[in-house]
Amino acid sequence: MNIKLLVKKMDELVDSSDIKIINDIDNISLNCISDQKNTLSIMEYDKNIMCPKNSNILFLKAEDEIIENENANIIYSKQDDIFKVYEIVNGFLREHSEFYNRIYNTISNREAVNNLLLIIKDYFDVNVCLLNSNKKLLLNTFDFSTIKKIYPLEIKKKSLSKLYGYLAFETIEDEYEFEFRKISKIISTYIYNNVNGLINSKEDIYSTIKNLISGNITEKDEENIANIGWKTDDNYDINVIKIEGGLFKYQDMFSHGNRFVLDYPMYMYSVLQEGYLVLLTNNKIKDVSSVKTNLNFFTEKYDLKSIKLSLKNNLFNLKKAYDLSKRILENNIELTENINDNCCKIIYDLVCLDSEIEILVPEFIYKLKYDDINNGTDLLRTLYFYLVEERSLIKASQRLNVHRNSIVYRINKINELVDINLDCYKARKNIISALEIIDRLDNTLKITEEDI
Template sequence: MFFKELLNLTTLKIQKNNVKINNEIIHIKTNNFIDNENTLNIIDGNSFNKLKDVKGNYLIYNCNKEISLNQNINYIVTNLDNCYEIVDIVNECLYKHNNFLFLVYDIIANNRGIDELLKIFKKEYNSNVCILSNNKKLVYNIFDFNKVNDIFSLKISKKASSRVFGYLAFENVDEKLHDSIDKVSGITSIYIYTCINEFINSKDKFYDTLKNLSLNNFTDEDAQILKIINWNINDQYKLYNLKLEGGLFKYRDMFVHGNKFILDYPMYLYSIIVNNNLLILLNESNLNSDKIKTNIQNYIDKYNLDYSTIYLRKNLLNFYKAYELTKYIIDNNLNIKENIDLNLDKLIFSMSLSNDFIEMAIPEEVIALKNYDKDKNSELLKTLYYYLIEERSLIKASKQMDVHRNSIVYRINKVNELVDIDLEKSTSRQNILIALEILDKLNPGLIK
């Protein structure tokens, strides 16, 4: 804890202060006062006035009369008059600071990752924090904020020299905490350097991992790369499959460096192009993804792209199945953009109809009714369909077809007269209804 940090303690009820050097405070003394730069001397006003050649750091209490203050020392004058109360307040602050440093060292010693480090920085300094490169470009930002006000050098030492390889960058941090952050930057520099180097080297390799996922060939090396970029198999993933037609030049404002999607960012989004399909993998576990989704949708709308999306059900290994499914939807013009699970019937019927032989599976009784309708210009199939859809409700079926209830009764009796269908069995009703759906898909407008 640094001397200036005491100024943030409202419980000290500070009356006045003078900070010449922001010394780091490690010890507290309430007697036998010393001028050690790392010691905070807690002293009453009368005793302070009796000191000679005053040096060091002082927290002065119980000031009943004017005291002599040396303008060349660090001091704080408090309105509190109880030494034990003051010691408790300062000790609590020291404890929190030391506990913070313990957490820092624990993260480094157990290699718990740069994310954990940034999270405790944010908590300790009450500010979003990210990492910039040595030329002050964004490298790592788990809090997804846009404005930086305070930066602190990260240095790596080699032999007798050192160089700045990056910066800890804070959104907005109290000036009194700057010395503390400088110290922590020094403690964590080597660890951050190691993590960031691994991250930078692995983020490009993840494009190969995406290719492997699209081929259903996820390897142990891919799992290691995933770990380094701080993604997990069970994160919340969403896959976008966008159909690109006419070459990439047509969509040139969507890509950088030839074929890299402009929104790619290793904290939350990677993409690859496979057979003229842009596959975008969005990890929603690290941020509020509404903004990035809006940006993706803007490109979709701008170029009127055919697309389909699906969540991977918190399992990255579902990528291949999700890719194949969305590709099938796009290739067969099913127009299912979102919520594939709510369009299961549409999907299943499409898959069935992709094979010509499916018509051979339609029951003969249904074909017989189709031929009767054609010969007699009747609507027995349509009546049977709505009768089953409405769970054999004559009133609801009549409303669907805009006919009298008696017409439904007559037609259903005619069906029973022409063919042998047991409408009392649920399995029979279900089978006939599926057959009618398929028949309508094969002959658009036949029933619906």
């Protein structure tokens, strides 16, 4: 136990700004109460008391004149309620013990490294991340940019210790120094075993993403996914961006030749595939909205065409999502909203890429089309909105900006020209689909996205 941390906790709980510490108290163990060096004694102040060598004493009701003692670690407080102090100290001991129990349980249960960092953050209320041996970012769960203090992470091999990374903190207080060094030693081997694959082979995850896109998954790819703490059923999405004219045009978007500058280790990775920049994001681990804001800056700056798709909590849907996005971008299908929320439009647009689909349009549709052309009757648009609005005269007239009597007249005209059964749900559904198709083939109805 770090007594400086205890004093900090006492100060928070009882507002005892008058607490003073004599000498540099480092540590009191929780597992050895018989040894003076590892025991904290709480007693009322007495200037005549002899403090045993290496003892740790918390004096209550301390007077202004204090005992100078180089042999003992002494805490002086003007607090006079010994039960209150016992309550605070015991509460801190329990909390402190539970903290380390959580650390050890996380390690024994082989939980993700993210969980270890979260436990540390919760207890000390400080952001923490991992750096590699070159002090480059390896894991930044809490998305902070300033580092004030780092602690080495080492792995022991035979009689030697090898530095492989650092535990890094956004802020640091003197009271935490001892604890952070202790924690670094406790978790060092576990972190090494969990992120070793990522540390030693940074390119592996990029190869895995390419394999996911192609649909050729290996056991090694599954290991790479596990190494960065991902699960196949996490909440994933991809952004597919069309890159035209070579990378030189987009110099500020890439570093080291072809690595996208917004790549976010453990959360978002990108690969270049067939002239497309593919970004794979794991949203379950962390909200990377700030990264996506910067992505929007690039797409707007270079007027880049892009598609965003959810993988439906299945990482293996990456190939399907990429293939669909690529087809949409290749064929310049216009999108003004999230593709996942605009399924109907995408289906019709993709179907109508091949003009052969026209053969499925019923003949009577063309008969009405020719009447529109020859007589300006607007029968097809009237039929479309009449069916879309579930045969409501009022709503259809509002969509066409005409009197509802005009709708009645036009529907009667349609019935005179062709034989259709609008009372049949299947027939109505088929007519709407046919009208969607013919509009995309030659813009007959001039239907906008708002009309769909």
